[in-house]
Amino acid sequence: MSIATAETGIMGGIAAKFRTCPATGLKVDLAAQSLIKANAVAAVVFLLVGGVFGLMVALTRWPAVHLLPSDWFYLVLTAHGLDVLLLWIIFFEMAVLYFASSVLLNCRLAAPKVAWAAFGLMLFGGLMTNVAVLQGDSSVMFTSYVPMKAEPHFYLGLILFAVGALLGTIVFFGTLVIAKEEQTYEGSVPLVTFGAIVAAIIAVFTLASGAIILVPTFLWSVGYISHIDSVMYKVIWWGMGHSSQQINMAAQVSIWYAIAAITVGAKPLSEKVSRTAFFLYILFLQLASAHHLLVEPGLSAEWRIFNTSYALYLAVLGSMIHGMTLPGAIEAAQRRNGYMNGVFEWLRKAPWGNPAFSGMFLSLTLFGFLGGISGVVLGTEQINLMLHNTIYVPGHFHATVVCGTTLAFMAMTYLVLPLIFQREVIWPKLAKIQPYLFGLGAAGISLFMMGAGTLGVSRRHWDITFSDAAVSFDYPATAFLMMGLNGVFAVVASLGGALYILITVGTVLFGKKVDSKNIVAALGPMPQRQVSSAIKEYGSAGTWNLPGTYILVSVFFVSFVLYYFVNWKYLSEIWPLG
Amino acid sequence: MAITSPEERIWWNERIERGELIWIAIAFCWGIIMFSMMVYWHIEGNQNFSNEAYRISPKVFEQRTEEFTKKFTVREDENTGYPVAKPPAGGDVYMLARLWEWWPMLELEKGQTYRLHLSSLDWQHGFSLQPIGINLQVHPGIEHVVTLTPTQSGTFGVICNEFCGQGHHQMVGRINVVEPGKSQ
Ligand code: HEM
Ligand SMILES: [Cu+2]
Ligand SMILES: [Cu+2]
16 A cells, blocks of 8 residues: 555655655655545546436437426536536546646645645535535526526535635645755656646636636625626626636646557657647637627627637637647657558557547547537637527537546546556456447537537427427427437446446455556556656657648548538528628 | 656757648638638628617516517417517517517518517526527627518527526527518
8 A cells, every 4th residue: 555655755845755656756745645536536426426417417308208307407407517517527627736746746745734625625615506406496507697596505615616626726836836946857847737737827717707706696696786797797707617618628638648648658749839839728718708608799799709719719729739749749659669650550559448548539539520620610709690509509518528528537547546546447348448438428419419409409408399388399300319319329428437437436446456566557558568768758759750640630620621611601591680 | 758847958949840830830820711700701791790789677678579569469379379560671679588488479571671679577598599590698688689681481489598497498489481561
């Protein structure tokens, strides 16, 4: 066990307990390790709860099943959004922040007590909001648009959660300062840590927006404030709601780089390019709430155009750069690993049996093709008129936040289990198929929700037959088919999700202990097995010809352009308005 | 490696690969094109979001819609008893949103341009004209004026697509579009 091998020594200036990681030789602060574990466990528990809610929602929206009654549907949908989007993702991100600072920089964690307080606040707040929702009088969706009102403890829980997350972010920054002062690393921080810093900087902006809007809303719910402007609320709420997606973006891209580094030994093609691409996220985030407000009355067209494009699409540029440098770095590494033949041998012979690698690559591809393209199209000022608030929107963001972020976090878990929990993944055969199963299901729900959305099906809607509405309306039969297929793939995604949770929990409880003898094997199949020597090799990928990557990004680019203009064509066919 | 410090301490002076540079240039130009498309559509395109909006109290909006409806009602809908208002071609048209209905029903002429006034009396609602696919957010306290030209005749639904509480899925309105000079 960790304590058995723990040493006490000077770490970042102050005596701390640490162990030495047998795979990397890095010193791991035991306080940081426990915090990473606690946050990861909380994350997984909320994924379980939120995932069950998600399945119930999808089964209700499957017209032939129509599982829940309407009041339960809206309640469960509110809980689903909160538990997965906020709690699962942000708890996991706290673990990522502690990992990227303390572990990767070989440094003690700045203030473990504060980090525990942060964890406690987040947990308490998250539970409080869940209780409010389950009590039944706060089915307002996680966006809680005013003037619809939830119970005060719904908002209070969110505020406490946000304060906790802010504290955790401060501990992260503190750790960076200590690492710098004590020179626990040489030169610049690793790219993955750089990405985490970007995520944390955006988090501060996000949490500030959250405080600015949720505190008055809480006061309004208890009666101290009489009115909150409904458009203003959305502008600021989405300053939190969307910027936090940019945190996910930065975190998940960092994880892609980390997994590529560990599993195939990938180095960034160019540190300069990759870091600049991350930096673009901070610079051009602007008022990222704009693309949620494209059909809101009273906001000027100039404001909407400038902000929805994140100032000329420069943040999208950042993502497109990562979209090339990641496969590029993998291709370069694989060619260095000896897979030189043809255009795609590097890809064919990649470690597809390693769930960390396959999860990462699926996350990268599905995020780019499904989530990225649909997001830019949806966020185009005029095209949004056709799709706003249809179920196309959840379709898009399940491609980003489920296929992308969630799958990336799942993939990362397969490395965190041996490296931090020091357990060998149980049921490796099942673990091997888990990312494929979940990826298939998640891609399915994304695609079919988008398909139904193009046919006008509304999001957050209990009954698309309108059976108890006074006025009738019929959606085309294809829309019903799409919602049914969405249900089928929701079952597949849920199986994949359940498998992930079983494997994770099973491994933590019953996994074989990992030590210097089996650590490398515990990380899963890899093309080159000298992890520790590979990790000691620093630097960029060097000059490589990357034909496979050029083909992949060309396919991506052509799809993007075609899909973009097809939607302009559809738009030109609807009734003129202005 | 991405999880270790860069080998070259002065990494910001590294040479960038040609392939990477080309991709960055392409992506940058694509961003400019996409940005320009939105501006271009404001100038040349026919489908744009209207910026005309006024603060209004829900009471006043309700009054105006009632006056409008009284003046232009041509009949009651057979199944629901809703008034169907048929304003003169090219005129102002009112539709209000409240828990949980769109009121009144409208009858418009194909090819005519109307000024549609939308507002909510209570919570936010979503005006989703189907199967056309025009979606607008409707707020309480804001009167939004949209210039709209139906180019197809038939019966169209107005679905509420902003969650507005327990009756959200019952909130359906109607717009009929008839050939010029005809009525339904
Ligand atoms: C088993 C996996 C999942 C299934 C089957 C599923 C299914 C669904 C469905 C059908 C909706 C409802 C769309 C609507 O009626 O408007 C929905 C909403 C949503 N889902 Fe999921 N989902 C899953 C996992 C996730 C995950 C992992 C996340 C986040 C990381 C997520 C985030 C959301 C959010 C934020 C909403 C919007 C809630 C709202 O409109 O207020 N889902 N999901
Ligand atoms: Cu409504
Ligand atoms: Cu509604």
